[in-house]
Amino acid sequence: MIAARPPGGDRTAATGEDEGSPTTLHQLRRGELAGARRLVLRCGLTEFPREIFALADTLEALDLSGNALSTLPEDLGRLHRLRVLFCSNNRFTELPAALGRCGSLDMVGFKANRIRKVPGEALPPALRWLILTDNEIEALPPAIGRCTRLQKLMLAGNRLQALPAELAACRALELVRISANRLEALPDWLPALPRLAWLAFAGNPFDDRAETAAVEAATIPAIDWRRLSLRDTLGEGASGVIRRADWMQPDGRARPVAVKLFKGAVTSDGWPHSEMAACIAAGAHPNLIGVEGRIHDHPEGTSGLVLALVDPRFRNLAGPPSLASCSRDVYAEEAAWPLAAARRLACGIASAAAQLHAHGILHGDLYAHNILWDGEGNGLLGDYGAASFLPLDGSEQALALQRVEARAFGLLLEELRSRCRPADDSERAVLARWAELQARCTQPQAGARPLLDEIAAALAAD
Incomplete structure (x- = not known):
């Protein structure tokens, strides 16, 4: 049995990073790129090439990641058609104020710089997607509340101690990543945002105790590294590498498994150790990828898990955003399926998510691209990179966080329903009931949404 590519192995589109082939500075300077709508320059730049302004009437996406830039020109707004700007892995210490003068700019990525300060004037008025992962930011400006079109906010791996109350005005927010910061509390207004569906907050002081308790409550065997023989690579993501392996059993037989070795660096979702903790605490479920044990005595001290192999007929249900x-x-x-397959899948994933909640885990990334399925309705929910841990006290906030994930499931149910092929009136009636359930899950009044165990029961009874 061979494992399919694990969900979440390639998060490029999901996090907004651009994989396009870079052009050369010489091409730009020779005028060979006239009329270009998209430009990628990765050539050790220390200054912004003024020749880019020759593309002002056409340029919509600019990727300057992987250079040595620390400033942008004050007249950046001359790029009046620019919608997407990536400047990750550079040397910025402050988000450039010039961004705020770009009237069409709605997607900004400055991951893995040295940014400490985010001036309010640096936030473009049309901003929909802001990536500031892996910097040194201690506070966000109150002006972020004016970004009412903001849908994605990625802030994992910074030094935030609090979120500005003004952020509550960003009612279009759908995905928020604030893991691996220094937050002492999660504001109550955050899970109450009407469109929020995907939230990650692990690796903050307020969540550490819950993470520790979840791991301590789980029973998982230690597997000696020397009993594992690694084979080919099955997938690699920001948090680690998954390899096929043979696990030598006491009777001398080799058991095929998958081994995930975790990296130490912060990812777009948070710390790898939080992902590992969620895997351990999730428990056994037919719609979760099984965890066989934790790796013990790795020669370099690397953390890792031994996972069940996934049958090769399983594939990702969809691609990332x-x-x-x-x-x-x-x-x-061409994605479409009979109702029976969609029903089996929906029931299984709802049940798996309900179990995660019961074990104190918020998946944080309940998406079709994190589901493997076989085309017949058998599915596996994977990728705990954005998983967080629910408050231990069973408080109203714990319930509110579960209802954030109910919205994510409602959106998934809508996607499954819209691609169903009903065979008769009875199946059309089932889809109509799904539409009602989906509306309850995605309603803007977060407190009125059903919990995942109620959702799973409703689907199972249909």
């Missing part, structure tokens, strides 16, 4: 779709997954044009 694109730059165009922003927060919604991208399905193949």
Whole structure:
């Protein structure tokens, strides 16, 4: 049995990073790029090439990641058609104020710089997607509350101690990543946002105790590293590498498994150790990828898990969000299925998510691109990179956080329903009931949404 590519192995589109082939500075200077709508320059730049302004009437996406830039020109607004700007892995210490003068700019990525300060005037008025992962930011400006079109906010791996109350005005927010910061509390207004569906907050002081308790409550065997023989690579993501392996059993037989070795660096979702903790605490479920044990005595001290192999017939249900779709997954044009398959899948994933909640885990990334399925309705929910841990006290906030995930499931149910092929009136009636359930899950009044165990029961009874 061979594992399919694990969900979440390629998060490029989901996090907004651009994989396009870079052009050369010489091409730009020779005028060979006239009329270009998209430009990628990765050539050790220390200054912004003024020749880019020659593309002002056409340029919509500019990727300057992987250079040595620390400033942008004050007249950046001359790029009046620019909608997307990536400047990750550079040397910025402050988000440039010039961004705020770009009237069409709605997607900004400055991951892995040295940014400490975010001036209010640096926030473009049309901003929909802001990526500031892995910087040194201690506070956000109150002006962020004016970004009412903001849908994605990615702030994992900074030094935030609080979120500004003004952020509550960003009622279009759908995805928020605030893991691996220094937050002492989660504001009550955050899970109450009407469109929020995907939230990650692990690795903050207020969540540490819940993470520790969840792991301590789980029973998982230690597997000696020397009993594992690694084979080919099955997938690699920001948090680690998954390899096929043989696990030598006491009777001398080799058992095929998958081994995930975790990296130490912060990802777009948070700390790898939080992902590992969620895997351990999730428990056994037919719609979750099984965890066989935790790796013990790795020669370099690397943390890792031994996972069950996934049958090769399983494939990702959809692709991750694109730059165009922003927060919604991208399905193949031909994606369609009979109701029976969709029903089996919906029931299984709802049940798996309900178990995670019962074990104190918020998945945080309940998306079709994190579901493997076989085309017949058998599915596996994977990728705990954005998982967080629910408050231990069973408080109203714990319930509110579960209802954030109910909205994510409602959006998934809508996607499944819209691609169903009903065979008769009875199946059309089932889809009509699904539409009602989906509306309850996605309603803007977060407190009125059903919990996942109620959702799973409703689907199972249909």
